[in-house]
Amino acid sequence: MEKKVDYHALSRYGLKLADQKSTRVKRAEIFYDASNYLSLEIEENSIKHSEMGSDEGMSIRVIDKRGSLGFAFTNKLEKSSIEKMVNTSIKMMNSGTPDPDFRDLPSSYRDYPKVSGLFDKNIKELQIEDSTRYIEDIIRVCRDDEKAISQSASFKSAYSKIMIMNSNGVEVQDKDTNCLVYSQMIVEDKVSKDISSGTDWQLERNLAVINPLKIAEKALEKAHNNLNRKKIKNMKCPLILTPSGAINLILQPIAMGINAETYQYKRGFLVGKLGTKIGSKLLTIEDNALIDGAAGSSSFDGEGVPCQNRKIIENGTLLKSGLLHNSYTANKENIKSTGNSSRSSYSSLPSIDSSNFMLTPGDIPKAEIMQDVKRGILMDDTGDSPNFATGDFSGLILQGNLIENGEIKHPLNETMIAINLLDLFKKIDAISKEVEIFGSYRAPYVRIDEVQILGGKSSTQ
Amino acid sequence: MEIKEELKNIDEPLISRLNRLSSSKIEYWDINCNICEDMALDFTDQKSKEISSSLTTECGIRTFVGGGWGFYVLKELDSQSIENGFLKAIKLARLSESLTKNKFKLGDRDPFIKNFKVTKKKDLLDVPVEEKIELVKYHEKIASGFSPKIINTHTVYTDESSFSIFLNSFGSFIAQDLSFIRIKTSAYAQEKGIIQSSVNSVGGMGGFEIMETDNAKKLSEKTAKEVLDLLGAQSPIGGKITVIMDPRLTGTFVHEAFGHAVEADLVLNNESILKGHIGKKVAIEDVTIYDDPTIGQGKKFNLPHELFGSYFVDSEGIPSQKTTIIEKGVLKNFLHSLETSSRMNVSPNGHGRASSESEKPQVRMGITMLEPRDWTLEEMIEDTKKGVLCEDFQYGYTDPITGNFQFKCKMSYLIENGEKKHLMRDASLSAMTLEVLNKISAIGKNIATSDGICGKGGQSVRVCDGGPHIRVEDIMIGGLS
Known part of the structure; x- marks a missing residue:
């Protein structure tokens, strides 16, 4: 259903434009990223919000021989918006002050270290209906505790891809995922009427290692420890x-x-x-x-x-x-x-x-x-x-x-x-x-x- | 007011399609769309670090049924994308509804149809970038050149021109043409191994003319002067002591320590010390606190522009209005969104605010103030045997559940036998909110307000807070000495 943007082609177009538009541009760099997320939120220990969203955009950095930097971005990924973005960035660069310390953007590297486990297919493909099971344990921990009177909590997951391209020949891209569980427990001492709270959270790349039960229990323990x-x-x-x-x-x-x-x-x-x-x-x-x-x-x-x-x-x-x-x-x-x-x-x-x-x-x-x-x-x-x-x-x-x-x-x-x-x-x-x-x-x-x-x-x- | 071309897609036919799609499936929906042009200039040591400009679009679609909310965020503004997003948002609300155990209804509202445009003399989009840069350079030059002891300066200018449309299932349709501007200067100074810093800002809703006010023109000079004063300052005294707060610190207290506790979402979630306190006495009789983000208040503070925290309508289409929170010591009202007002059976009072169209509204303050009484600052100092006059703050935080707060003051002066003595740095105040409201022993007659950006749940909104000088007995001050 959604329109696919050829961001590689648009990025190359942007770099080429920057080079053609002004002889003063020494180097240019395009940064692109696109992301999708979903989130479930608990208030008063009950599910309240379900949310999904996406964003996608591009920015350009240009520097001149004086070391002056111009920067512009847009989330309208059409040729005309990219043209406007490039023109604006050059205008910005021209009006900046010289900075002899700004010598260049990075040169291209041949080798990059291999780091695995930053992308989890299960997060990318996670449906919001299926993510509700990560919340169930959290709600139960609060419900079953005598002193717990409320909880705010959330489950969020996100998938994003980025690409960086500069006129020194750098061209890299990657994708990654993360997911977050957060719990804030509120407890009351039934005798003294004192109220306190405790929070805990976990941020991971991989869905399999998320442990909502443990997070909720730890938040609860902290809340108990903070009473009276x-x-x-x-x-x-x-x-x-x-x-x-x-x-x-x-x-x-x-x-x-x-x-x-x-x-x-x-x-x-x-x-x-x-x-x-x-x-x-x-x-x-x-x-x-x-x-x-x-x-x-x-x-x-x-x-x-x-x-x-x-x-x-x-x-x-x-x-x-x-x-x-x-x-x-x-x-x-x-x-x-x-x-x-x-x-x-x-x-x-x-x-x-x-x-x-x-x-x-x-x-x-x-x-x-x-x-x-x-x-x-x-x-x-x-x-x-x-x-x-x-x-x-x-x-x-x-x-x-x-x-x-x-x-x-x-x-x-x-x-x-x-x-x-x-x-x-x-x-x-x-x-x-x-x-x-x-x-x-x-x-x-x-x-x-x-x-x-x-x-x-x-x-x- | 002419609607922007790209937002003309949101027309009658689309709205009737949305109403058809949503009828019988959900009970409420709203859509916020926005086209925004921003500029940011960031200079340090008189050199440009960032000169940036952006053009972005955003759209947030919110849906509600039986106690469950759905929210779908996209950046496309064409009618097909909005309709697709709308269908997803309906699914999300129904998912929430199927899982929630807190069922409730939203109160009905009459449709509100109006266009709003901010008054401005110099439109931000008409001011050339060179002129904005000159302004930043001017401030950098003044701060840098103020003294050789100043080792680093930093100035950030931001402006934003936005055109937005809000519509909802009550039949409301609100178009807004708004612009905001802000400048912030920081300076770092060093002497004998000690480094001190100071930050100040000026902002408002309106055009570039806000940068031509006296406050704005003198901003960098004020920052530079303060940081030099702080270099010579002593470490603060510690212990429990009488404190006089200046209007900026009074504002911080009213906002940070007290104000968050009257946000009805926190009240409903058992995260407020003021739950169940409506109609009860929570402060001494002289205390009256209100939140009034309505337009047209600049004059009260001798400012020829709209205040930074002011707005026409909140993010749920409710007009801004003055809300009395404490009247003569008695807690009268909480601040509400559509949801919290519906659940607590009161009228919404225009505090459902989101930081942008891609975020959902939360209960937020606008312009929160403590009403003045009759003391002059001189009288307050004369009447104080031993105490500290605390001015402005660097940052602060509060535990809303206990009301225990801490503020780091920017400048503080020792008071001995009714006289203002030497300057101290980094004094930090700590106390319980409700105790402070009952330990106020003098309230000043002159009020002032300051601008800020307030964070809650990952969102930042523009706010103002303020009041007069107030004197509070028996507050704990912490320092290193």
Whole structure:
């Protein structure tokens, strides 16, 4: 029924036009993507929405000899719209400022790494009527629990294909799939009337490994653990980060800090720290795009450059080669792009992003990490993020518990953590061997020797 | 108002075909179609990073039957594609209906037929790209040249001109010709190993003339000045203390900490601290809070244009209107979409908003304000023995289920014995929403509003919030010292 667009021919047409229209165009690149998705949503623990949709579009980047960039996109894939898009991009390029650092778009590569498991036929062919079974388990978990009073949840799956073509001879294309299960449980203590929530989610390339039951149960467990929160007094104590806490306070800030673009603009708290020790010897991080079937994996990046597996931090030292580059930031330093150009769709310019960003696990079980803590804090979630410029963090614990004599006690109300991240990295004194995966991030449990806790309970009372 | 050529496909014959296809199968449908031309200019350190322009079309078809919704998204606007999408959307609603256990009906509405066009002096599509670039360069130059301590500047200009059509099974047909514009400047400064940043923005609904207002012209200078001030700022004090919030922070409180809890979809899903509180006292008597996204409010704030968060109708074809949320301390109304108002047996009040035609409407705020009273800021400071004056915010978040919120303030000043003292940076406030509403000890007389983009469920919509200065007793402030 639907009209098929010959996007290869249209792309070549666009590149040719750019070349013909203006002698000032030095290089041009077409990015095409098309996607289909379906989603089911649960509200008040009942199915509420069924949705399907599709999008398809194309963008062009052109640069001139001065290094000025023009960009335009459209989702009207007809010759006339492509002509308008090309003309607009040239006009944009002509009115931009010179940037001697913008030397070129990537050249063509002969070899690309093979990464398998990124496309699942079962997701591409999934019918929305059949996807309802992934929701059934989720609804039951909430219905069967005495304290659960509501749940918001969703199941989403998407199939997309992309193609990148530039006038340096790059021509790559690929297809991939992903699916997401998300659950937010809301529970009420029937006696105290306290209400709390817990969330969990799973993002996968492959339908067979999606486990909605486990996600719902974990969200429920978190909601239970967060009931009847109590204030505590100010204290200095050990802090244990769950994997999602470690992603929040360690992996995400570091991923932003080693983004070569922000680094070159001297924007982040890691500026000037390349080649130096920034954390405890237990801290080792890698960015690996080549893991089969992983959410953050890819064979080439948003500019058609091959992806890699790179060490970022080794035993506490931020490696000299630890930045994530696209072709622009790499050219600026006369090195090769690390293949970290990221592009979410035809409507966006390439930026820089990590792939699978992983904190290397240690060798002790998480139970042992907890065992030695006489009085401390377990943190799973803070809606907050650090001040990226300074690395200062003082955030509210949204999901966290008191630890006493190695045991998890009551959850925390109005409790904040205050620490500088560089200090936090240095004070890491234990890392678990258990690892959890959240989309493109992987982290173990991490213990910080000592942090300042600001409790909501007044110490004079 | 002339309907755009490509949208003329949506005509009487098509509408009657859709009505035939849907009758007896579903109870409600609506269609949102849009043609949009956007421009984005992104400069850093006086160099262009992105100069982009786009032309896109979108269409979202929503269907409803017996408590189940269907939604189908496409980009084609021809009548055949819309009809095919419509059939799929009917199937989707029936699938939802077959699985849902929460059955309900949507309330009936009269048809609403009207065209809306934004007032603008300089149409965005008539302003050459060169002129827009000059504007961005001007701001970059001012910020960069302000001081050698400024190591990095960033300016983003965005504008959007859209033509859209909304129609539904009540017989409504609304055509809108709208345009929005926004500029945001950031500056980073460094001294003795300390890096600080500041961000400010100006936006509105209308044309390029919004960039010629005083607020817009002085934007980069303000950002540069702030970041230099912050470089010299001290770390904040910690503990429980009296806090004076400036209008921007008051706005943040009213929107983030309080406002989300009156969105009726969260109330129905047990995710609000205000469930069951209508008619009850939730704040001290001096507190009145309302949401009013209607057109024509710029003058109230000395702005010669429409506010960034204003709109004619919401994404479900309901006209924008003023809704009193708290009156003299008593909770009066929640904010509603078609669905939540139907389920709670009240009239919809125009808060079913979607970020674009390819997203489905959620309950969202528009322009949320706290009403002023009679204190001047000077009086408030004089009357405060020990406290902190907190201005503006960097970001904030709230746990809607508990009402526990945290805001990171941009600038904060120590107050000692009725005097404003030194500047502090990165102060972060944490408290419980309902406690704050009852611990307000003074409400100022002058109001201001600020623009923002609010995220919920993966969608971003334009909003404004504000109010006067307010003083709140006993709030926890956290810092590193």
